[in-house]
Amino acid sequence: MIYTIVIYLTYFVLLCSGIWSIWHFRYLMPKFKVLAVYTWLSIIVQGISETLASQRINNLFLSHVYAVLSFVILTRFYCMLLRPFISDVLFKGQMISFVLLAIVNVIWWQPLTTFNSIPLTVEALVFIVFSLSTFILTLNEALNHHVRPFLRSLNWINSGIFLYFTGSLLLFYNGEIIIHVIMGKWSAYTMLLHTVLTMVLYICIGIGLWLSPKI
Amino acid sequence: MAEPEDLKLFHTLPPLIGLAVLIALGVILMVQQFQRSLYRRRLNEENLKLNHQRELLRTAITVQEKERERIAGDLHDELGARLSMTLMLLRRSYDMIPAADSVSHTLLPEVEAHLKEALHSTKRISYELMPPQLINMGLYKALLVLVEEVRNAATIAVVMERSEPERELNWPIQLGVYRMISELLTNTLKHAAATRISIELKTEEEYLICHYTDNGKGLPAFEQGQGLGLRSLEGRASALNGTLKWGTLAEGGFYAKICLPLAN
Structure with a gap:
């Protein structure tokens, strides 16, 4: 029950961010346009994923595709x-x-029918490094002059990315056994926590886009 | 058989630590890159500032030289011409004065002498402001004339050498080198008590190099009240993207080395 509520809340947040970014796309700075595209990609992939799941079709291949596309978009950002x-x-x-x-x-x-933990681990590692480095950059007065105009917005987005990828890395790729040892039933908690992290990511991106300076 | 839980934890920790180490390494590399970019940017800013200052100096020198040229021209063509005309009229009026007017016959030669002196001073100042031989004959010949003037003015041996045929030099370099050597010669004559001066001009690859030496008292003599003079010489060299080095020779005496890129 709680999982269903959290997942629908996540979809709601994602849809709000996506619709808002479509509405304001032309006024966004180029780097934030990239993130708007990321929210649209997420909406499309979640939509296809839900449709396939309702038809009882294996949708894990979407994770393979989504990993590559999200990596390319976030790297571009x-x-x-x-x-x-x-x-x-x-x-x-x-x-x-x-x-x-x-x-x-x-x-x-x-293969496409299995979970792609290797690329997702690499993706998480890369974006944890980027987000941590960006935090260091934003805290340094001598370095952050070019991000000052959108610092507030960037802090939200960067925090979301850092929380999501750190949480995902711990949960899926190294945390299963820890959670199992601590809590006993890992799978349900893992999925729930991952959905919460996803929601946090979309909330942070949504707020970041909302606060970003418009051109 | 189920694996003991502490063993599972033991198996999980090393990859986790490995990932943490990887993240830490990545962040350190990124931060290093940030710092490197920052240093590079600061270096570029410093270079830009330096180039801007050099450009300002060059503009100031160019404006000064143009003004000198204008004043020299005005002095020579206007004041000099009027003085010559006055002298001519004076001579004519001198012939027309009756022989009985003894006062006029006493005073007019004095006026004529003063006028001649004024005309001579006008020409000298005009030449010093913008040497016509530099404009007409080029750097090397203008320097030979300058050296000859120094030889005549003081009992000092001046040797001027050129290691290869004079190359086509642009006007700012010619004027800059002429002014610098002229200033160095003045300094030697005023402060160094030297008996010999040596000037060597040569071109090496794309640089004009001038070695200036004398056998006087060396740098302390130059420095007394001349710090500003040497600094202004350095400024001139810097404005031409070149360098000026000076110091005291091991055997005594002053040396200066001017090095200017020909592609100014």
Whole structure:
């Protein structure tokens, strides 16, 4: 019951962010437009996922596709954000490497019908590093001059990304046994906590987009 | 058989620690990159500031030189011409004065002498402001004339050498080198008590290099009240994207090395 409420709340938050970002898309700064696209992608993938689940069709292949697309979009966001400090080549190389990893993973390790924990772990690692570095950047007066105009908005988005990926990493890829040891029944709690983290991510992105300066 | 729970935890911790180490390494690398970019940006800003200051200095020198040229031209063409005309009229009026007017015959030669002196001073100041030989004959010949003037004015041996045929030099370099050598010669004559000056001009790759030495008292003699002079020489060299080094020679005496890029 509680899981159903949380998941519908998450969809509601996601839809609100998506609709708001469609409405204000043309006034958003380019880097925030990328995040608007991320919310739309999430809505589409969640919609297809729910439809397939209601038809009792395995929808795990969507996780493979979603991992690659979300990685590319979020990397693009950080690329635009950290451009004055980090070369574009590094971000492009990272995108290509991740796509290759996802393909190799599907072919040899985790087929489309299984859960893609390897790319998701890598994705979480990369974005934890980016979000932590961005926090350090925003706290340094000498470095943060180019993010000052949208600092409040960035702090919300970056916090959401950090919380989501840290939580996901702990829950899915290393936390299963810990939760099992501590709580005894890992699966239900894991899913519930992950949904809460997803909701937190969309809330943070929504608030970040809402607070972002308009052009 | 079920695995003991503490063993499961033991198996889980190393990957977790590994991930934490990876994250920490990633963050350290990113922060290093931020710092490097910050240093690079500050360095660029400093370079921009330096270039801006150099540009300001160059503009100031150019304006000063243009003003000198204008004043020299006005002095020579207007004041000099009027003085010459006055002198000519004076000579004519001198011939027309009756022989009995002894006062006029006494005073007019004095007036003529003063007028000649004024005309001479006007020409000298005008030449000093903008040497016509530099405009007409180029740097090397203008320097030879300057050296000759120094030889005539003081009992000092001045040796001027050029290691290869003079290359086409643009006007700012010619004027800059002329002014710098002129200032160095003045300093030597005023403070160094030297008996010999050596000037060597040469081009090495894309640089014009000038070695200036004398056998006088060395740098302390130059520094007394001349710090500003040497600084202004350094400013001139810097405005031409070049350098000026100076100091005391091991065997005594002053040396200066001017190095200017030809592609100014």
